[in-house]
Amino acid sequence: MTELRTLKVALLGCGNVGAQVARILIEDADALAARTGARLQLSGIAVRNVNSKRDVDLPQELFTTDAETLVKDADLVIELMGGIEPARTLILSALSNGACVVTGNKALLAQDGPTLYEAADKAGVQLSYEAAVAGAIPILRPIRDSLSGDRITRVLGIVNGTTNFILDQMDSTGAQFADALAEAQRLGYAEADPTADVEGHDAAAKAAILATLSFHTRFALENVHCEGITSVSASDIAAAKDAGFVIKLLAIAEKLTDSDGGEGVSVRVHPTLLPREHPLAAVRGAFNAVFIEAENAGELMFYGQGAGGTPTASAVLGDLVSAARRLVLGGPQRTETTTGHVPALPIEAATTSYYIGLDVADQPGVLARIAQLFAEHGVSIEIMRQTIHKDAESNVESAELRIVTHRASEAALAATVEAVKGLDVINSVTSVLRVEGV
Numbered sequence: 001m002t003e004l005r006t007l008k009v010a011l012l013g014c015g016n017v018g019a020q021v022a023r024i025l026i027e028d029a030d031a032l033a034a035r036t037g038a039r040l041q042l043s044g045i046a047v048r049n050v051n052s053k054r055d056v057d058l059p060q061e062l063f064t065t066d067a068e069t070l071v072k073d074a075d076l077v078i079e080l081m082g083g084i085e086p087a088r089t090l091i092l093s094a095l096s097n098g099a100c101v102v103t104g105n106k107a108l109l110a111q112d113g114p115t116l117y118e119a120a121d122k123a124g125v126q127l128s129y130e131a132a133v134a135g136a137i138p139i140l141r142p143i144r145d146s147l148s149g150d151r152i153t154r155v156l157g158i159v160n161g162t163t164n165f166i167l168d169q170m171d172s173t174g175a176q177f178a179d180a181l182a183e184a185q186r187l188g189y190a191e192a193d194p195t196a197d198v199e200g201h202d203a204a205a206k207a208a209i210l211a212t213l214s215f216h217t218r219f220a221l222e223n224v225h226c227e228g229i230t231s232v233s234a235s236d237i238a239a240a241k242d243a244g245f246v247i248k249l250l251a252i253a254e255k256l257t258d259s260d261g262g263e264g265v266s267v268r269v270h271p272t273l274l275p276r277e278h279p280l281a282a283v284r285g286a287f288n289a290v291f292i293e294a295e296n297a298g299e300l301m302f303y304g305q306g307a308g309g310t311p312t313a314s315a316v317l318g319d320l321v322s323a324a325r326r327l328v329l330g331g332p333q334r335t336e337t338t339t340g341h342v343p344a345l346p347i348e349a350a351t352t353s354y355y356i357g358l359d360v361a362d363q364p365g366v367l368a369r370i371a372q373l374f375a376e377h378g379v380s381i382e383i384m385r386q387t388i389h390k391d392a393e394s395n396v397e398s399a400e401l402r403i404v405t406h407r408a409s410e411a412a413l414a415a416t417v418e419a420v421k422g423l424d425v426i427n428s429v430t431s432v433l434r435v436e437g438v
Helices: 016-027 029-036 067-072 087-096 106-123 140-146 161-173 177-186 201-215 234-242 309-329 366-376 410-421
Strands: 005-012 038-046 076-079 100-103 152-158 245-257 263-275 287-294 298-305 351-361 381-390 397-405 426-435
Touching: 005 016, 005 067, 005 087, 005 309, 016 029, 016 038, 016 309, 029 038, 029 309, 038 067, 038 309, 067 087, 076 087, 076 309, 087 100, 087 106, 100 106, 100 309, 106 201, 140 201, 152 201, 161 177, 161 234, 161 245, 161 287, 201 245, 201 263, 234 245, 234 351, 234 426, 351 366, 351 410, 366 381, 366 397, 366 410, 397 426, 410 426
Parallel strands: 005 038, 005 076, 076 100, 263 426
Antiparallel strands: 152 245, 152 287, 245 263, 287 298, 351 397, 351 426, 381 397
């Protein structure tokens, strides 16, 4: 029997995901060798502190603080350190040394992905990052490979488990945002500092990656319009529920064509109302899902666990096996098909629907004035509901209006909302949220 080739694997980082990757490399060594045609030898694990306590029992001799030397001697490098530096420098070093790299670093890819892609292309090696978006869900490979012969027109994704858990708690229990966040932290779904999640930054980085692969153009974090969920109130959730909607934080990337036939891509992250019958509306807890619309394939949805050590390690190992097989078989490594130059469009160019909550004076002619103002701005009203309520202290009656518009440009909708605020019959604009799926 021919002796298998040995490929040295360097692991950078040993957090929840890294520890599980190391465990699988050691425990499933024979199975991985059978799949790749080579022995994947874990040559070392670079960490800040070799004596830190870890959830997985791993051989102590594997740990080192000398990441630079570890990378130089590797055939395959797995980067799970996170952050920009030293991860960026180490990945570039690995690529220039001819090593294939697997990473889950969505922040780095969103901020400086083009530099990494170009370095991999120049060296003729593979840079893979399935674990950077939606954890265990195989979404990047299907977009890049399975749908490469199609034209994707739109991607909608729930790609942050923390925010989905919080919004789901608010929807199912009526909890306020702060209470739902505290529960997420208690269960380990949210960090002590949840800013990156609740302000939408994590989802925005993933949106940039999804847009890059879907539209064959390199988009960076600066191209993504980003809004978080901190302003979503329990009353917003209740009103949406009453109207047959659920609120989700969506990452959206869609191709738009203007009146002159010019194309561009809108990439954005924001709280969004979805009809409860939409497939993404049923995604509960900390799960993730990505909904794709393509010209020929139609509608597709990918669903699964979006975080966690073991699920995300599954995505890392999938990339590692793919890269190892290419090294064994020889030939060119797979490179990105980001050859297009479709411009990123500002949020004002996007087309969407709005949900608008208004507290208005309860008097004749109010509805007509509001409807006329919408018409003047070229925005069509699809649904208008009115509820009368009385202030307990003043005994003055007012009306709560809930309006859902038809799709229109973001610029027209924003101008309409500003004009509504100026009406003397408007007590307050209680909520403004975008709507998809109607």
